[in-house]
Amino acid sequence: MMLYRPLFAVTGVFAVLLGVLLLxxxxxxxxxxxxxxxxxxxFAARRLAPAVIGLAAVLFLMRSVSPGPVLQRFAxxxxxxxxxxxxxGVYDFATGTAHGSILIAAVIEVLLGLLFLAAARGARTT
Numbered sequence: 649m650m651l652y653r654p655l656f657a658v659t660g661v662f663a664v665l666l667g668v669l670l671l672x673x674x675x676x677x678x679x680x681x682x683x684x685x686x687x688x689x690x691f692a693a694r695r696l697a698p699a700v701i702g703l704a705a706v707l708f709l710m711r712s713v714s715p716g717p718v719l720q721r722f723a724x725x726x727x728x729x730x731x732x733x734x735x736x737g738v739y740d741f742a743t744g745t746a747h748g749s750i751l752i753a754a755v756i757e758v759l760l761g762l763l764f765l766a767a768a769r770g771a772r773t774t
Contacts (some may be wrong), residue, residue, distance in 0.1 A: 652710075652715075652723060657669070664701060667697045667701035667703075668701070670700060671742065674689070674693030678693060680747075681737075681740075683745060683746060684745070686696040693710055715771040717748055718773065723764045724764070727765045730764060731758065733739075734755075736769045737754040
């Protein structure tokens with residue numbers, strides 16, 4: 649099954665859109681999740697934006713890689729990234745830094761992690 653190609657493409661598009669949003673209007677994204685306004689938080693989001701856009705580029709590049717160990721390992725690492733992002737959201741909710749809306753994002757992130765694990769399994773050649 650070639651799950652990884654559409655998965656990498658869709659998450660790549662999402663990462664580009666998120667990166668651009670973080671770059672040009674970080675408050676729109678941050679206000680959805682954070683409980684306390686802070687004028688400096690936009691700075692951190694803008695600094696992260698190029699890395700998110702770079703991740704999008706890597707996802708787009710990896711969708712054309714043939715199934716095998718490189719693709720499988722990349723998919724596992726990407727799954728771990730999504731699980732880590734979900735964990736930070738749950739932590740920030742538990743500590744009062746984030747609104748309950750972060751839990752919706754965390755569920756989506758866990759589902760993405762599971763999809764990337766499925767893609768890793770499908771990328772095995774043996």
